[in-house]
Amino acid sequence: xxxxxxxxxxxxxQEAETVTxxxxxxxxxxxxxxxxxxxxxxxxxxxVIRQEAYKQQNATENRFSVNFQKAAKSFSxxxxxxxxxxxxxxxxxxxxxxxxxxxxxxxxxxxTVNP
Amino acid sequence: xxxxxxxxKFRILKIGQSMTLQCTQDMNHNYxxxxxxxxxxxxxLIYYSVGAGITDKxxxxxxxxxxxxxxxDFPLRLELAxxxxxxxxxCASSHRGQTDTIYFGEGSWLTVV
Numbered sequence: 001x002x003x004x005x006x007x008x009x010x011x012x013x014q015e016a017e018t019v020t021x022x023x024x025x026x027x028x029x030x031x032x033x034x035x036x037x038x039x040x041x042x043x044x045x046x047x048v049i050r051q052e053a054y055k056q057q058n059a060t061e062n063r064f065s066v067n068f069q070k071a072a073k074s075f076s077x078x079x080x081x082x083x084x085x086x087x088x089x090x091x092x093x094x095x096x097x098x099x100x101x102x103x104x105x106x107x108x109x110x111x112t113v114n115p
Numbered sequence: 116x117x118x119x120x121x122x123x124k125f126r127i128l129k130i131g132q133s134m135t136l137q138c139t140q141d142m143n144h145n146y147x148x149x150x151x152x153x154x155x156x157x158x159x160l161i162y163y164s165v166g167a168g169i170t171d172k173x174x175x176x177x178x179x180x181x182x183x184x185x186x187x188d189f190p191l192r193l194e195l196a197x198x199x200x201x202x203x204x205x206c207a208s209s210h211r212g213q214t215d216t217i218y219f220g221e222g223s224w225l226t227v228v
Contacts, residue, residue, distance in 0.1 A: 004157070033214040045158070045205060045219035091157050095213040102173065103148075103213040105157025 002027045004094050006106035013082045014114050020067075021077045021109045023092030031097040034068065034075045039089040039108070048090070051075065082113045117141050121206045121220035128196040128227045136191040136223050138206030146209045147189040148173075148217070149181065151202040158205060164189055165212075196227045 003026045013019035025034070036048040051059045051068050058066050063080045079086055092106040119140045128134055140147065145166050150158040150173075160173030164183040178200055180192040189208075193200060204223045209215040 043203065043222045045207075045217075047216050050216065093157070097214055102160055103158075103217065105159070107155065107157050 002029075002094050002096065002104045004092050004104050004106035006092055006109050008109045009107075010110045010112070012112040012114055013079075015082055015084060017082055018078060018080045019082055019111065021079075021090050021092075021111065023075045023077070023106060025073050025075065025092070025094050027073070027094065027096070029096050033095045033097065034066075035093040035095070035103075036064070036066070036075075036077045037091045037093060037105075038086075039091065040085075040087070045091075049077065079111075084113050084115060087111060087113045119206055119208055119218050119220040121204075121223050123223060124221065125224045126226070128193070128225065130196060130198065130227060132196050133192070133194050134196070136193070136204055136206070136225075138189045138191065138220060139187050140189075140206075140208040140218070141187065142208060142210075142218065143186060144208035144210050144218075145186070146212050146215075147183065148207045148209075148213075149179070149189070149191045150205045150207065151175065152205065152222075153202050161191065161204075193225075198227050201225060201227045 005024045032053045034051045038046045038048045049061045065078045067076045089108045091108045094104045122137045148163045149161040152158045159175050162181040164170045206220040207217045209217045
């Protein structure tokens with residue numbers, strides 16, 4: 001069974017600085033997808049970024065980028081120029097391609113951006 | 116755009132009561148899901164549907180039932196509510212499955228006392 005581990009329960013960063021959130025996963029599959037979801041205090045889950053395992057190029061979305069290390073099974077999220085609106089829980093998630101429809105979430109990292 | 120709409124947003128149930136969480140999406144998505152989120156945890160899949168008339172169990176289905184009579188609606192039924200079902204429930208949908216972008220509703224807070 002796939003597992004997703006986020007080793008940082010809480011992190012904080014000053015506004016305008018850069019922060020990296022860690023995520024590791026365990027799978028025996030070769031084709032899969034990885035995600036970072038943001039959950040602000042409103043509790044709405046919002047997709048931040050998506051990475052397809054067969055693509056070697058790291059995904060980027062504006063100030064958000066990932067460092068995908070397939071061999072190490074690592075998928076970290078870098079937030080550049082942090083903004084107060086980035087304060088949220090961030091969840092790393094894994095989905096296998098084909099097979100059972102199951103998105104596996106980590107326990108989350110609570111990020112606080114300080115003014 | 117409405118997206119995924121869940122009702123009610125808040126509900127308190129007594130042990131043994133039953134209720135239905137409603138979910139509707141207006142994006143014509145084939146896939147719909149119900150997740151629960153317990154305090155300090157990530158989301159866990161309760162049930163999912165790949166299309167009208169088709170449903171299947173996720174990771175934590177016990178104590179719940181679903182139906183999918185239309186593409187738009189995917190209600191979640193709680194039978195004989197228990198304190199262990201106190202959680203935040205999220206309905207979600209996607210076009211092509213869980214490797215696709217998933218759109219979530221705003222969540223329903225359920226407390227069983």
